[in-house]
Amino acid sequence: MSYPELSLMIAGERIGLAKETGGQRRSHAVLNPATGGVLGQLPLADADDLDRALAVAEQGFAIWRRSTAQQRAAVLSGAAALLIQRQEEIARNATLEEGKTLAETRIEVLMVAQLFSFYAGETQRIYGRALVRPEGQRSTVTYEPVGPVAAFAPWNFPIANCGRKLGAPVAAGCSVIMKPAEEAPASALAVLQALLDAGLPPQVAQVVFGVPDEVSRHLLASPIIRKLSFTGSTVVGKHLAKLAAENCIRTTMELGGHGPVLVFADADIDHVLNVAVGHKFRNSGQVCVSPTRFIVEESVYDRFRTGFAERAAAIRVGDGLDPDTQMGPMANPRRPEAMEVLIGDAIEHGATLHTGGKRIGNQGFFFEPTVLSDIPLSARIMNEEPFGPVALINSYSDEAAMIAEANRLPYGLAAYAWTSNAARQKRLAAQLEAGMVGINTVAIGAADAPFGGVKWSGHGAEDGPEGLMACLVTKAVHEG
Structure with a gap:
């Protein structure tokens, strides 16, 4: 197996180094940690690419928020099966670009497959409640998808982190723009491709790579983004939380530990x-x-x-x-x-x-x-x-x-x-x-268990029902 050609992924389209208007996108050399050699050149998004991703994510949310629980479950369970079928190829590419052993990257593939399978069931258990009211009145509490999610994933678990960033928004009915680590792009693209091949509408999930501060500032400045999910260092997490606060964007932060x-x-x-x-x-x-x-x-x-x-x-x-x-x-x-x-x-x-x-x-x-x-x-x-x-x-x-x-x-x-x-x-x-x-x-x-920290290690949780609820907002409806 050879290392794959790298790209951005917007609306299901693989976007390479060459620009449609002529010229070349900036690129990042992806290295093999075992040799220091170059595996491939990764195209980096510019402002036009990010604007397109935002517009597509807005369209994707309009589509996916109306999907049924059964449709979401079918995509997630289908993607889980595809990940297991493709385990060796995905694991090998993750080892090439991140360095950890094949035994560890194989486990990562299974972790994402298990998470997608769990969310396939959990998406059918998004329950609301009816409140006790006098006759002729009705009050209900429901949960709705929060909206387009900006998700930033680190390099240390290049498969599992990307599965977490995509799984919960897809299960909740959100669209998502994910910026994985530039050190490990093939792993991220493989997780997204499994979802697309399982029937996820291409507008629902995008993957962009780029200069981290440029991408985060651009996405979080947009009124289209309704939620930020970040995994990384405490220093960067504090910076992103400040950017998110400007637009009152909800955040889930899984930060550093000791x-x-x-x-x-x-x-x-x-x-x-x-x-x-x-x-x-x-x-x-x-x-x-x-x-x-x-x-x-x-x-x-x-x-x-x-x-x-x-x-x-x-x-x-x-x-x-x-x-x-x-x-x-x-x-x-x-x-x-x-x-x-x-x-x-x-x-x-x-x-x-x-x-x-x-x-x-x-x-x-x-x-x-x-x-x-x-x-x-x-x-x-x-x-x-x-x-x-x-x-x-x-x-x-x-x-x-x-x-x-x-x-x-x-x-x-x-x-x-x-x-x-x-x-x-x-x-x-x-x-x-x-x-x-x-x-x-x-x-x-x-x-099925929440993953997250307290104090400087962040707030909110991924995985489990809690990870799904983090991508939902609460609505109370009162009828007289």
């Missing part, structure tokens, strides 16, 4: 290590819910730190297409540079480096799985999301101190805890400040 992991002495330490190490280094740690700050009870600290470092050092790093690879490269050249800066700063502040800490080779964007311990809270890496293959391990004396550290930062996306004490499990569930909490598990995402 996942705390509380490990108590009564946990099965070997089991925790076997699970947590693999979860820490999946996708080279480029995961918003990645377990990052390991907050370990003093009596098991040395054992945990040693076991973690040994397992991390044994991870096989290589090309994601190699079946023996356990961790692929980082997704772009910016990430290894960021890792070196943050790890260097931590060591300067007195942290102990147990394994890793540097790039691998001079081809591609590979970085060693890294373990630091005894990191002062003043180090940048203890306060800024590292978004890379680094685990931070510190010891704490008791439960109260561990919970305080877990809640110290303004982030609140995912938190994890390992303990066999049932009473403590209940306390942790209540006291950890996060949108998602995993107790004795790292499995915190599912098609």
Whole structure:
């Protein structure tokens, strides 16, 4: 299989580098993180392209808001089946452009298929209610699609993130303009193509690529856009929220995290290590819910730190297409540079480096799985999301101190805890400040469960009934 030709997708039309009026669109070189080589040239939208996408989205909303629940369900279930049929091709292209292993990108395809299947059922359960009124009067509450959605998806889950951005609006009866990451365009186009091939009217969903700030300012300045859905960093999320506020655009924001992991002495330490190490280094740690700050009870600290470092050092790093690879490269050249800066700063502040800490080779964007311990809270890496293959391990004396550290930062996306004490499990569930909490598990995402954070990690949720409701508005109708 060869890497596909890249394009924008507006009204079902693939738009390449050549302009209809002559000349060429600007382009972005898509790189293979394993080699640093160029996979293809991606056309970038200009103002005319964005205006066309907006006009088409307005038409698409007029069409799709009148669709029946059964029509939406048929498209979503059909797209789910097509994704499964095309799993290998989609997964391979995602590995080529993002770097993670084939095992991980195959799972991503299945995640989107499961989400579309869930929404195929959920779209038929958009219920309203009738209020009790005196005879001759009637009051109802109904839910209607919010309108055209501007959706911005990051590169770290190039298939799953795009499935989230498209699935809920389509299920709700909205149209959508999605701007995926320019680093991973083929994955996004494949998800949209499955929906189109399953019968989605071409006006309903568009994909544009471009200079991020140009695209976001242009789309969010338009009165056509009624909702913004963004997944990405807290810094960018705050900026987009300000732009959206100018037109009172509704927002769903899934922003950064700095996942705390509380490990108590009564946990099965070997089991925790076997699970947590693999979860820490999946996708080279480029995961918003990645377990990052390991907050370990003093009596098991040395054992945990040693076991973690040994397992991390044994991870096989290589090309994601190699079946023996356990961790692929980082997704772009910016990430290894960021890792070196943050790890260097931590060591300067007195942290102990147990394994890793540097790039691998001079081809591609590979970085060693890294373990630091005894990191002062003043180090940048203890306060800024590292978004890379680094685990931070510190010891704490008791439960109260561990919970305080877990809640110290303004982030609140995912938190994890390992303990066999049932009473403590209940306390942790209540006291950890996060949108998602995993107790004795790292499995915190599912098609039927809300995915989102609190504090600086954003607001609103994707997936589950909550993700669908985020694309609906409430209307009360009173008849006398």
